[in-house]
Amino acid sequence: MHMACYFRRSIASKLSRALGRSEDAFISALCAIPVSKKQQSPDFRLSVNTLLRNGILPTNGDLQAQTEALASQLKQDSVVEEIFAGRGVIHFRVSRNLLVQKVLEQLCQERHKFGVKSELFDGLKKGTTVVEFSSPNIAKKFHAGHLRSTIIGNFIANLKESLGNNVIRVNYLGDWGMQFGLLGAGFQLFGCQEKLKKNPLQHLFDVYVQVNKEAENNEVIGQAAREFFRRLEQQEHQALLLWKQFREITVEEYQQVYKRLGVHFDIYSGESFHQQQAQEVVQQLQRRGLLKTTEKGTGVVDLSSAGDMSSYSTVLRSDGTSLYITRDLAAAIDRKERYNFDEMIYVTDKSQGIHFQQLFQILLAMGHSWAERCQHVPFGLVQGMKTRLGEVVFLEDVLDEARARMLRNMSQSKTTKEMVYPEDTAEKVGISALIVQVNKFDPTLKNMTYQPNILFFKLTYLLYETKDKQMDFKGPLGSDYKFDWDRILQAQGDTGVFLQYTHARLCSLIHRYGDREEGAFDPSLLLDQRSISILQHLLRYDEVLYQSVQDLQPKHLVNFLMTLSHLAASAHRELPVKGSPQAVAQARLRLFSGVCTVLANGMKILGITPVEKM
Ligand code: ARG
Numbered sequence: 001m002h003m004a005c006y007f008r009r010s011i012a013s014k015l016s017r018a019l020g021r022s023e024d025a026f027i028s029a030l031c032a033i034p035v036s037k038k039q040q041s042p043d044f045r046l047s048v049n050t051l052l053r054n055g056i057l058p059t060n061g062d063l064q065a066q067t068e069a070l071a072s073q074l075k076q077d078s079v080v081e082e083i084f085a086g087r088g089v090i091h092f093r094v095s096r097n098l099l100v101q102k103v104l105e106q107l108c109q110e111r112h113k114f115g116v117k118s119e120l121f122d123g124l125k126k127g128t129t130v131v132e133f134s135s136p137n138i139a140k141k142f143h144a145g146h147l148r149s150t151i152i153g154n155f156i157a158n159l160k161e162s163l164g165n166n167v168i169r170v171n172y173l174g175d176w177g178m179q180f181g182l183l184g185a186g187f188q189l190f191g192c193q194e195k196l197k198k199n200p201l202q203h204l205f206d207v208y209v210q211v212n213k214e215a216e217n218n219e220v221i222g223q224a225a226r227e228f229f230r231r232l233e234q235q236e237h238q239a240l241l242l243w244k245q246f247r248e249i250t251v252e253e254y255q256q257v258y259k260r261l262g263v264h265f266d267i268y269s270g271e272s273f274h275q276q277q278a279q280e281v282v283q284q285l286q287r288r289g290l291l292k293t294t295e296k297g298t299g300v301v302d303l304s305s306a307g308d309m310s311s312y313s314t315v316l317r318s319d320g321t322s323l324y325i326t327r328d329l330a331a332a333i334d335r336k337e338r339y340n341f342d343e344m345i346y347v348t349d350k351s352q353g354i355h356f357q358q359l360f361q362i363l364l365a366m367g368h369s370w371a372e373r374c375q376h377v378p379f380g381l382v383q384g385m386k387t388r389l390g391e392v393v394f395l396e397d398v399l400d401e402a403r404a405r406m407l408r409n410m411s412q413s414k415t416t417k418e419m420v421y422p423e424d425t426a427e428k429v430g431i432s433a434l435i436v437q438v439n440k441f442d443p444t445l446k447n448m449t450y451q452p453n454i455l456f457f458k459l460t461y462l463l464y465e466t467k468d469k470q471m472d473f474k475g476p477l478g479s480d481y482k483f484d485w486d487r488i489l490q491a492q493g494d495t496g497v498f499l500q501y502t503h504a505r506l507c508s509l510i511h512r513y514g515d516r517e518e519g520a521f522d523p524s525l526l527l528d529q530r531s532i533s534i535l536q537h538l539l540r541y542d543e544v545l546y547q548s549v550q551d552l553q554p555k556h557l558v559n560f561l562m563t564l565s566h567l568a569a570s571a572h573r574e575l576p577v578k579g580s581p582q583a584v585a586q587a588r589l590r591l592f593s594g595v596c597t598v599l600a601n602g603m604k605i606l607g608i609t610p611v612e613k614m
Contacts, residue, residue, distance in 0.1 A: 005119045006102055007094050007539070010079045011044060018073045021056055027119070029054070032540040033091075035533045035567070042082065042091035043099070043536055049088055063088050096532060100523035103535045107594040112601055116162050118542035124549070127342030128166045130335055131157040134263070135348070137174030138250045138270075142395055145349045148379055151435055153347040154263045154607045155554050156377065162605055163549060168339055172331065173270035175247050181229030184242055185221060186211025188228075200249040233275075233321065247272075260399050261431060262609050269331065277330035278322035282315060290365055291315070301362050313358045328359050329366075336370055343373040345552070350378035377552050402430030405489055406497075415508075415613050425611050432496030432608040433489050436558055494562045499603055500611055502565040505572060506596040507612040513577050513589055525587040530571045534595060537564055541598060554606060561602045568595045 008030050012023040029050040033042055048067045051057045057066055064087070071085035082093040107114055133153020136142040153169075161167045186207045195203040215221040231239035251268055258264065282299060285291040291299050292309075299316030302309050315326045322330075335341065346356060356376035363371035407426035410416040419425060491501045526532075537560075544560045547553075572592070577585045600610040 005542075007044065007079070007092075007099075010094075011046070011092050014074045014080065015046070018070065019051075019056060025054065025056060026051075032536070032543055034540065035536045035563070040082075040093065041536075042084075042093040043539060044092040044094070045086070046090045046092070047088065048090065096527050097523050099532065099535050099539075100526045103538050104521070104523075104590055104594055107538075107597060108590075111597055114598060114601060115541040115545055116164070118546070120542050120546045121163055121549075124163070125342065126164045128168065128339055129157075129160045130168045130170055130339060130341045130344040131160065131347070132170040132172050132345065133157070133347040134258075134265070135172040135174065136254070137177075137179070138247055142254075147395065148349070149347045150258070150261065150263055151607060152377065152379055152554065153345075154261075155605065156345060156347065156552050158605045158607060159545070159548055159552075159557075162601075163545070168267065168341070169265045170267045170269060170335070171265040173247075173251070173268060173272075175270035176232075176272040176275065176327075178225065178229055180232060180243055180246070181225035181227075182211055182215065182221075183208055183246060184228035184232070184239060185224035186214075187242060187246075188224075189214075189221075196245075196249070201253045204246060204249065257395055257399070260396075260427065262607060271324070271327045271331075274327045274330035274334065275322065277334060278326040281326055281329045281333065282322070284366060285315065285362075288366060290362075301365070303358060303361055313362060315362075325355060325359060325362075328355075329362060332359065332363060332371070332374065333368065336368070341370075341373075343375065345375050345377055347377045347379070350380060352376070353378050398434075399427075399431065402434055402489075403427045406430040406433070409489060409491075410614060413614075415504075419613060425614050428609045428611050429497055429500045429614055430489070432500050432603070434496070435607055436494075436496035436499065496608060499561055499565055499599065499608065500614060502568055503596060503599050503603065503610045504612060504614040506568065506592050506599070509572070509577060510589065510593050510596060511612075513585065521587045521590045522583055523587070525584050526591055528575070530567070530574055531588075531591055534564070534567045534571060534591065537567055538594070538598060541602075557602055557606060561599060561606075564595065564599060564602075568592070568599070571595075 005027075008027055009023060011030060012026040015021075015026045016023045026046070030044050030046050033045050035041070048057065048063060048070065052059050052063070052066075057070075064085075067088055067090060068085045071083055071090045074083045074090070076083050079095055079098060080092050081095050082091075084091050110117060131153055133156070134146055134150040136146040157167045157169050183204070190207050190210050192203070211221060211225075215225070228239060232243055247270075282291065285299075285301060290301050292302060292312075293299055297318035298314050300309075300312045300314050302312050304310040304312070313325055314323060315329070317323065332344070335344065348356075353376065356374075360371045360374050360376075363374070403423065403426045406429050407422060410422060410426060410429075416422050416425075489495070489497055491497045526535075540560065544556045547556045575588050575591075577588050577592075580588065603610045
């Protein structure tokens, strides 16, 4: 049994005896308490309100009186050594010896499965989860929003996977639309196959910049673009060939960047895949009597409850072509047929909230009840990411810069000088700095402490949009915030680098003195406050994963790992291994080794590759 569960069970059995309900009724009302500096602080807490809500206690009594009465009914024993009432809650402190022993034994047995086998997850259905994320638009900018989707989606996929789901990672590329008309027309005017072979993305980008500039003053360009797109829609061979080439080049480039970020996809699909199917969806809507034709000749689905078109969604243009939502309908149905998923999660910025709401609503109206298990996970828009004219930054350049700066920071240390591939370490640490940043200066994020994120990032990939250019000159966004390399790359403070640094230090300690993961140790040598705090904190790990999988927010896990790293850093200072009696050294190493394991597990879920040296 999982150790947190061992203690929870033990407390639940007392409650079960006192109140005559099954133990299970109490498990979810119990939670591990965040560590505090106080000596002998309790480990678990029971919310009496939850018992009232669940109908276990009568709701007519005085809450505090009920709490105290219940607390006095529960008897302590050798596992639960102290029980006392607080305000509407009952506190439980478990035996220190058992705490040390159970947690460390569990770690030793489960290692990278630590926490994920907890009975808290028994009620969650394990199945096939489709996570759709990143989904940039080819031949348009890969902006910070896509990067956020990449990082958050990867986290969700990792989390679901670690909890035993079969996860399918889908990248749904925006690979169809007018932008290809412009690029295609541009390529016919300014393109060069030789340059395209040599430096594909740069060349495509140059062409895109040039054709956009031309299009501003030259009507003919716009016509050529529309003409090229029409040829594409009609599946004309030559046009399709060029489109295919652009798509392939871009996907290859993306794949390299994803690889550096440690992200992979099982499927690269895209809007272009569902052109035909979208037409079938329209026919299905028609057959079901859901399609209405407006005066303008567009096809719409009425989504209002009163049937008065106060809310509707357009699924067909007057010229008979499909729209973004039509392709999404087709894609969702196709995925259900292919993968028979139990749930599907879409990760995009919140501006698409209504789009997904309508998508799910139409699917339901079409009789696809599985749409109930589709979910949109939105995130806030990234501000200040617009670039000034000419100031184009490729995502790859950002990664290069993170690596170069990290390498410079590391170059002073002895460990770096001994490394065979310091660039490799610098790359991993640099990327973790991008993934976990703390932005204390952002007023809109007041209630959010840590958010694995790219915030306020001056970043553009294949960007050139006339609109953006103007906005940037006029709008206030540009001056909002300066992305600060020095701040995100520091090893102190709550950064991704700090997590890496703590992990590397623990690894080196373990290497130097040998891994004492196995074998006997004396729990009574770990009863000091620092060790106990760490173990109490580890008791919460399964709950933190549970919270994360409930709301799919990374902040619970990031917060947990930051606290763990702080606790570990102070223990590392105050609880030396070197020079301690052998039995003490052994017990401490066992503790550090456990912390190291949990830290690495959690970092991997966040999408960070832990380094062993830095
Ligand atoms: N390509 C879209 C964009 O960049 C995101 C796609 C989101 N996924 C979806 N199934 N609609 O805005």
